[in-house]
Amino acid sequence: MMRWIAVDGATDVAREASQRISAAASSAISQHGYFSLVLAGGSTPLTAYKLLAQSDLDCSAWRLYFGDERCLPADDPNRNSVMVAQTGLSEKAGEVFVMRAEWGAERAAENYRQIVDEAVPFDMVLLGMGEDGHTASLFPGHDENSASVFSVYDSPKPPAERVSLSTAALQNCREMLALIVGDAKSRSLRAWKAGADLPISRVCACRQCQVLYDRDLLEGKA
Numbered sequence: 001m002m003r004w005i006a007v008d009g010a011t012d013v014a015r016e017a018s019q020r021i022s023a024a025a026s027s028a029i030s031q032h033g034y035f036s037l038v039l040a041g042g043s044t045p046l047t048a049y050k051l052l053a054q055s056d057l058d059c060s061a062w063r064l065y066f067g068d069e070r071c072l073p074a075d076d077p078n079r080n081s082v083m084v085a086q087t088g089l090s091e092k093a094g095e096v097f098v099m100r101a102e103w104g105a106e107r108a109a110e111n112y113r114q115i116v117d118e119a120v121p122f123d124m125v126l127l128g129m130g131e132d133g134h135t136a137s138l139f140p141g142h143d144e145n146s147a148s149v150f151s152v153y154d155s156p157k158p159p160a161e162r163v164s165l166s167t168a169a170l171q172n173c174r175e176m177l178a179l180i181v182g183d184a185k186s187r188s189l190r191a192w193k194a195g196a197d198l199p200i201s202r203v204c205a206c207r208q209c210q211v212l213y214d215r216d217l218l219e220g221k222a
């Protein structure tokens with residue numbers, strides 16, 4: 001079953017995450033010559049991406065994918081692909097498979113489905129969690145499509161239109177790392193730990209998942 005790993009604060013989550021990603025990369029590259037990594041969107045993982053970008057790691061065999069994307073213009077600062085590029089990690093990687101979300105959710109999902117179906121199993125999948133327990137663009141009370149990548153038109157977190165990997169596609173990996181930081185996540189993290197059925201708890205209900213979280217969110221006043 002999944003493992004819970006408590007660390008002290010957001011900086012330690014980022015540092016621990018970057019070390020685990022780096023270890024997964026060297027193992028994958030020695031085993032099959034490349035490292036396929038699905039990036040989490042949002043702000044939580046950006047510090048870890050910066051640490052990796054600023055390190056002396058050779059990322060030329062890294063293949064970066066996205067767990068979800070917001071349907072915004074390709075250069076919009078709120079695009080996950082743009083936020084990742086600004087950390088410097090995209091430039092360091094060998095290949096970056098950006099979701100063409102600027103084409104609209106349907107076309108972008110269709111296009112990315114082929115990319116994902118050829119890429120799985122991923123070596124590592126990174127996840128964030130929203131205040132409501134969502135992950136990627138899988139939201140509470142929203143049905144999933146059976147396809148590995150599907151369109152979302154009613155996201156409660158703007159923008160409403162997105163593209164997301166499914167639970168099954170996200171779980172099709174050797175290692176999974178969820179990063180949970182931010183006082184606003186405390187309620188959902190406590191609910192998850194208590195057994196609530198949330199999109200994040202469904203995706204992480206697999207033996208390869210490790211949850212890296214800020215200790216204060218469960219044990220502190222957060």
Ligand code: 6PG
Pocket residue numbers: 040041042043044045068069070080127128129130131134135136137157182
């Ligand atoms: C997105 C993300 C989303 C994110 C969570 C947490 O595109 O919005 O994929 O699932 O991981 O909402 O976001 P923060 O890390 O910014 O809190």
